[in-house]
Amino acid sequence: MGINYLYPDFEVHRDREKCITCRVCERQCANEVHSYDAESNRMVSDDTKCVNCHRCVSLCPTHALKIVKTNHGFKDNANWKGDVIQDIYRQADSGGVLLASMGTPKDYPVYWDKMLINASQVTNPSIDPLREPMETKTFLGQKSSKIRRDENGKLITKTDPQLALNIPIMFSAMSYGSISYNAHKSLALAAQKLGIFYNTGEGGLHEDFYQYGKNTIVQVASGRFGVHPEYLNAGAAIEIKMGQGAKPGIGGHLPGSKIGEDISKTRMIPEHADAISPAPHHDIYSIEDLRQLVYTLKEATAYTKPIIVKVAAVHNISAIASGIARSGADIIAIDGFRGGTGAAPARTRDNVGIPIELALASVDTRLRQEGIRNNVSLVVGGSIRSSADVIKAIALGADAIYIATSALLALGCHLCRTCQSGKCNWGIATQRPELVKRLNPEVGSERLVNLITAWNHEIKEMMGGMGINSIEALRGNRLMLRGIGLNETELQILGIAHAGQ
Amino acid sequence: MEAYHQRLPLEGEERFPSGCAISGIFSRAGNRFSGRSAITSISVMHDRSNGLGGGFAGYGIYPEYKDFYAFHIFYYGNEAKRMCEEYLEEHFDLINLSKIPTEKHHNITDEPLIWRYFVTPLPTKLANSQLDEKEYTARCVIHINSVIKGAYVFSSGKNMGVFKAVGFPEDVGEFYRLDDYKGYSWTVHGRYPTNTPGWWGGAHPFALLDYSVVHNGEISSYDANRRFIEMYGYNCTLQTDTEVITYMIDYLHRRQGLTLEEVSHVIAAPFWSTIGRKSEEEQAEYTYLRNTFASMLITGPFSIILGFNGGLMALNDRLKLRSLVAAEKDDMVYLASEESAIRIIEPNPDRVWHPSGGKPVIITLNK
Amino acid sequence: MKRVYVNEQWCLGCHLCEYYCAYANSGQESMVKALKDRTINPRIKVEEKNGISFAVNCRHCNEPLCVKSCIAGALSQVDGLIVIDASKCVGCYSCIMACPYGALMPNEEGVMQKCELCTTNTHGKPACVQGCPNKAIVFEER
């Protein structure tokens, strides 16, 4: 076996007093951490296999289990921290690129937490959402810049295609393949119940889910997996995926091991062949190419569906966004660098891109400077964690927000960040039938509906506090935000004053 | 100049919430009457103001110059006046210019230079600008107000004029000798800013071209409205509600060509639930307006009286969080924050009513 | 009447239902006290084979063969619920012979016991239903 330089990150602590050897931990751990020792009539565990996903902890009926981070470590070193050293061991061992999943865990500033929300006092009344209407309905899509009237002077009310959301929150792209059938079904059901939208991601649309088309955004990515006319017309909108916050500038890779019969059918690729989406779209090497694809898709769907262009938040995002806004796209989706992924090179995930808060602020400002903010809707994502984040995003200028990690958490994800292993104990990021079945869409969709409903209550509560009773009056209303502990540059980019000003 | 440099920030340097009193008087028959009744009306609402700003807008007061834009301008110092007049010369024919006649009043102090110009755009300049006359004029006004330090155009319409100052409105009326002006329509405003020294430009009515707005309230949608309207060439230098509301009305009514009715469906749009109960055709129209101009929805409390050539429009926020009373007597229409302000000038009106939230009251001259 | 229904599509074979059942009917305050170091005799049993699993407990039949076969009159149907009076049971096992679901199982003393939908303990909604992590067991009207 040689020397193993890697030590277990976690220790499984089992309270022998409480353990009733029901063996549920053993049955529920796809990593085979737990096993039953008949001789001693005791459960035993192998810490090296534990990824700290908490499945066993959650199901243990007597709460006899807890997973703790090992306090075994290297000699303190502010520069050569433990994880840095371990990464080197891993690469020295494997010679390969380090893979990681979900959003970056690195300690970058979270600007949401450095902004505070306003409320009314005396000079104007706050509004009680329990007594007064409080509106969160939102339309996404191009708005006409000049009204038109017919010969009798009546307004012509026909507009470019719009997406109507009851709540300005959508489930962002997660492909069938990166997540399970049941995870997708949970999202679809929830989107339908909530009157919002979920996103197929780049994996195509399973035939069973066409029935949720009214609440589906179909994605066209560089791999073009599962893209065909019925697919494009099945959804309510089409999203061109140019990039993803967790891995700007690189493509996707779904290992062949995850490509079973169903997925190969849905993606229109051979079974067990790796699904590789190229880094760029090979028919888009510049902005005018994008315009061509946008109109190709509009043609393919008879101009009935808004086209979303999704990009990762990178340094010159505002210029990019301005280009997209003039490409004919109806909606721009920007994905911040803290956004999640099913699998990405760790170095890319942890070092490439910029925070969504800054990207959003500069894009919104830029589009207004150019007077084209109303020609396009702005959707942002990349670790929106709460209703407060939603409010702040909208006040900074977003029309709606995308959530994925929050949605997965609602489905049971414990952010163990080992999606790439395909052994998700929560039945989310896996294709193994015995694991997939662990996510009952009835339960999953209910939890998603609960989450969004709860957020919506909080959003209305805070809107009322600000004396705002319609979400559009919050959009871009940066006076409702103040910075806390931010420097001049940050404040200037965010376009907000500091608390106290 | 020193008045321009206060220790406290001025309008434009910071945003101030404020409470207020408003009143409007209108003769449908177009009979012209002096500003006195407006002074009387506003005086009974003395306690709704705090002496930090008051003003009037009169319509039909310059019949002899009715084809020219009447600019009323504050100057803080002669340098500002020189620069501004230079700019005016470059862009307009100056038909007539004079100091606006005022009368010393013990409550009105620190007055700036107050000048009046009757102008018409230079034909060549106008042609080169490829803009219509109004747009051309509006842009020049916005330019002066945002670029020329110490100069501030506070009235720029035809056959109408705004008169405002720091002080109680009734004193302001006396100061500007409004007995000497006759108009068919008057609006008046008494201001209660919560933390400003008040400067003359910041007083209301706020006006652009012939639109003038008096407003009571504090809108919570301010920055959403401001950041949106500024995309269309407006520059909210004062950061006051009245300013942004005026600009939005100018944009929607003059530039987009919406009717005042339609304008109210944008800025005080009905709730979606209400729209949902309307006929399919109406639904389409209301939805279109609300969606297309979503960022011009005004939330938070407001009651406004919009003055324009030939009419008045009164509008409340959709929850009616501010008081607004209307009354009629023969051809006369009265609007005010408080009924008392009407009764004092018309003790027995034919009809008194409280316009409901979001429903505009539009009055125009009889044809 | 509300009954317990099982959907094998969502059963994970985790066997928690058995443990929650045994606990609910143990009369003990703590699950640990009730079940630690004991072989449990739950009133619900999970069947498992190559990836398929599902729980089986009393179906509370409208035409209960167990009741009709009980020689002691210990089993009876009360408002649709099939209940057992253990004090009457003599352990002849006629009910085991009769039940087409194999849903009746003797307790450790060989006295018959059966699922009474947790109506006789303090757990309210059947404990197996509450304890099922995946809604494979539901309690509803059909």
Added chain:
Amino acid sequence: MHYVIVGNSIASVGCIESIRKIDQTGTISVIGDEPHPCYSRPLISYLLENKTTEEKMTYRNDAFYEQNNVKLMLGKRVQAINTETKQLSIDDGSLVDYDKLLIATGSCPFIPPMKNLESVKNRFTFMTLDDAKNLEKVLTKESRVLIIGAGLIGLKCAEGIRDRVKTITVVDLASRVLVSILDEAGSSLVEKKLISEGITCILGDSVKEFVNSDALLTSGRVVGFDVLVLAVGVRPNVSLVKEAGGEVNRAILIDETCQTSLADVYAAGDCSESIDCITNERKVLAILPNAYMQGETAGRNMAGEDAFFDKAMAMNAIGFFGLHVITAGIYQGSDKLFTTESGYKRLFVQDGKLVGYILIGDTINRAGIYTSLVRNKTDLATIDFDLISEEPLLMAFAKKERAHKLGDAQ
């Protein structure tokens, strides 16, 4: 409507309960010769064994007759049925009219002729509560009990009194115990158990004559005893119907609606002879579940419904000193045998169907799943028979069938 039920045991209760589900107003009269409310006869051995009490033996709770509004006429005998006048003549001289009549008179012990039997003072049968009570009176720690008959009744009696007496000897003409329900291997398992519990079994032998307190057997053996229990067998009580002109074979003939050949006269339970659903032969299936379900079926038909009981079959669940035995159906066709360290299982397959089984000891769990295969004549090709032979599991059924079983109430 007047329903009259003659006999007050299980079939009677089944009849009452089913009538009342349909008809809450009609009068129900029950005439029974025993003075007790309905009790479970199979429990009398458990009574002697102190596994139950007289109170607990009542088959339904005390309020049963009241709740179901039943007119009880206990301690009375019906002497004759007049099908012309639809009347019953009672031994107290009274007449009872009926619209619908159920004969549930059960059976009585059969006593073969034995020399000097009448000379035996402590001589008992073992069928009714009174039998048990009478027997109990004479038992002492010194009693030597001779039981004639190694069938269900005889052996349950032996189990019931074992701890109250000195010795128990069981004599049967048959070469093995429980010959009516077990195969040889099964019998020997049970016999071993009995012997290990101190019971003497003398098989393939019979009493020639009684002399004083000795029984002289055909084999020449002499068995000394103080108490004699006769448990050779039973005879259906058929006289009422027979004399009224109804068709009677070994027992009263009934069709699948439980009606006799006489109009408006039904019969159910041990006194009736019904069609075995497996063999389609007429049989007396004197077992409790049949009695209840026949009574129930009769009741429903009496109350005007069309009900059929076509599931009559032999089945027994019985245990001796903790050794449990469950059997059902018939023992024909090819068989599958499984022996475990403490048990025994034999399944009988005929024409691709399970027709019978014998389970002893630790193989009895979930036996009902086998029973349902027999009762429903399930085509074994539609299930995983190898799996289900190993262990009775619903898993052996097809997915759809499983979903049906788990998803819908019966």
